[in-house]
Amino acid sequence: MSDDPGRRERKxxxxxxxxxxxxxxxxxxxxxxxxxxxDITDLADVSKRTFFLHFPTKEDVLLADSEARxxxxxxxVAGHATPRESLAAAAARMIADTAAGDLPSGLAALRAQLVVTTPAVQARVLHVTFQAQTRxxxxxxAAHPGEFDEVTASAAVGALVGAISAAAVTSLARGDSPDATLAAMRTATDVALRCVTPGS
Known part of the structure; x- marks a missing residue:
């Protein structure tokens, strides 16, 4: 039973x-x-080695959701007829995952605060965000080769992700509820899509 993959993953x-x-x-x-x-490992009752198996740096604890998102x-992005549909689907998936994940726990609010006040966190967030945008x-x-080249695809994704991130940070920084923050992220998506997708 101890070798059960499902059990190991849950642990x-x-x-x-x-x-x-x-x-x-x-x-x-x-x-x-x-x-x-x-301090973190003592409170969680695990070893420092275990910590670094999960997170490369202290800053990465604040970004626990980033890779999955x-x-x-x-x-x-794949499987949509137009670039607008692909970008809208990507944004909707990320926002839905936020709603199900870190907003209720307070992680997003804390991250927003630390991004504004702590240079090390700000730098790590920018690095991780850049990597995600590149992917x-x-x-x-790949999904719409006739509509974009490398530069315009990067610009479109950067504008979309940047708009959503900026709206979320602003909303959280002013103390909005999770629902209001999600609404702000969806509004930012609409604004960005009007600006960056061909034919909009």
Whole structure:
């Protein structure tokens, strides 16, 4: 039973979530700069080695959802008749995943605060966002090669992701509810799609 892949994956996800929960609590109570990896692992009752198996850096705890969200967006791009439909599907998938994931837990609000106030977090978020945009851009170009080249695909994805991110940070920074923040992200999607998709 201990070798059951499903059980191992559930245990892995539970450990990952425990680390995120501990980090959010400590960052909120003590401040980001006053919290170390050892503090997080002590509260989560795991080793530092376990921490680094899940997260390369302390900043990455705040981005626990980023890889899965990028994969969802890339998958959503394919199979649509127009670039607008592909981009709209990618945005909708990312926003839906946000609604199901980190907004209710307070992770997104804390991340938004730290992006504004903490250069190390800001730099890591920008790096991870750039990597995700590069993957989504490649998927968009592959799905609609006649509509985009590398530059215009990157510009379209960058405008869309940037608009959604900026709207979310602004909404969270002013203390909006999760529902209001999701609404702001959807509004940003509509604005961006009107600007960046051919024929709009």
């Amino acid at each position: 892995k996800q539970a450990t990952r979530q425990a680390l995120v929960t501990a980090a959010v609590r400590l960052f909120t109570e003590r401040g980001y700069d006053n919290t170390g990896v050892t 990028a994969v969802l967006a890339v998958e959503a 989504i851009s490649a998927a968009l170009l």
